[in-house]
Amino acid sequence: MTVIALVSAKSSGVTTSALAMTLSSARPSLLAECDPAGGTLRAGFFQAQITAGTGLYHLAVAERAGEDALAQAFADHLVRIDVSGNRQVLPGLTDPAQAPALERSWPALAQVMRVLSDEGGYDVIIDAGRLALESGRLHSSLTPAPLLHGADLVLLVVRATDQSLALARHMTEPLRNELTDRGTGPGALGVLLIEDGPRRAHEVADALRLPVMAALPWEPDTAAYLAGTGSAPRKLNKSALLGAARTALGHLQAAASRRALHKQYPPTPTPPVPAASSAQAAPQVAGVLQRLGQGRVDPHV
Template identity: 45%
Template sequence: MSVMVVTGAHSCGVTVSSLALALSSPRVSLLVEADASQGSVRHGFQQGRWGWEVGLWNLAAAQLQDQLAEAFEAHLRPLDEAGNRWILPGLTDPMQAAALSGTWAPLAGLLQVMDQSAGYDVIVDAGRVVVEPGRLHPTLYPAPLLHRADLVLLVVRNTVTSVAQTVPVARALREELDRAGSGADALRVIMIGEESRGRGMASDAIARRLEAPVVAILPWDAATAHLFTVGPERAPKLGKMELVKQARKVCAQLQVDVQTRRLRLQMPPAPVSSPVVAGVLQRLAASRHHVPASGQEAPRG
């Protein structure tokens, strides 16, 4: 089980990578669309299945009423028919982001409990990194979600331009994690192999420039990216898609990385913070629409 935040210097590639990881996790998974500029899965991959009344923005009002856990449960939606993949849909308007400034931190704690007490792999699509002098932007970027994540996955294409534009972003993330998170060594790089035949930058060169290890390489899969961002014309066979197949291998590698890092840091399990949260977790685990047992592996689709 793990909590991993996916982000980038550009929005391009972050949502596709996040969705690929959430759909490929060996365990039950929850995708959280935390991009402050607004989410795209609702109208893209899910083709408008839910309206504006569902999603992240509703948690801001619930937090003010001390009902975050209940609202969190009420706004989860399935990504598959089997009930193994779930999503908290994102914002529908960038103007909503300001209302969430006081919600990110308690939501981060709830996601940590979903991981360590309910057995979910939590993937957070944090979108494009937004910075202001000296730190990550407190309103336009969900920085508190990074602070309690096992890994922060920085998506970069293997082009010279993409890497150059990502260098200051990687520096800002390292400084943020050192100052307020679990340490700069939580930062990892996912490389998108956009250029081939020796034209793109090699992974070791990218790791040196960004001062963070490249832990995964995902293929440039235009067909699957189009399906994830625009939506399928018919039910997709995800297991046959190259991006999904590679993402499944990446998930396995990342889980080893997470467990190794937890052992090294001797990170304690997240406590169940209240009877309300405990009740929510129990319903999520016991409901026939959710996974029946903590840590149970999800069947491959």
């Protein structure tokens, strides 16, 4: 399936957008809250019903104990957000001071998410939070760079305002360079536009020199519910935001598939680059797939 990472230059609705996509996905989906600045789902959407005993930080501890421990911990620290278990969340950090402990664990977590997508059939949505730069590159501990490197698509979330565009403009070149040098290529980078402001998609694309790959409407009531600051709208199942999120996810999945096909059948021959495929990596995280499959309900039955 697809691994999509959402980032921003400043708070622009990354977590709300990621949650909307996860909830609206027609396929099994996983939201990984990997913002080094700390997660908000625990106190927001989950209304503090999840304790600090569950979440991302514990995976750093498990990773040091080995691959088997990481696989089991990953599955154990997921939280279901629907009865079927087809939609799950990995809650984020409770304290930004925990972020440095994850620096050496990001590559292993990126591999787990890749295998969940390729072998487990999940749409993986990564909330990578606000970008932090150091000497013109992604900060090694304040940004989960390996997760961006391994993603099919990396979307810079911006609002349709001049202020949001001004902040985002400074992040586009470092992101493009990072994905060119270490990721899946500059074509993975695009914009997720939150239509909260006067700027249109073509204006945003021109300003940032990036394609607007998807857009979500500004719907305050549903957004407040997803952020945990408001009650569920009376007609949540008819929400314009969730409907648009499902459409956007479909477009993104198609874009990722086109990129994968293009890489598989390039226009000119290129020398092979040795790399571990997801199938080769699968045994390392087989425990994750096995545990996630237990009790999950097939949405098509």
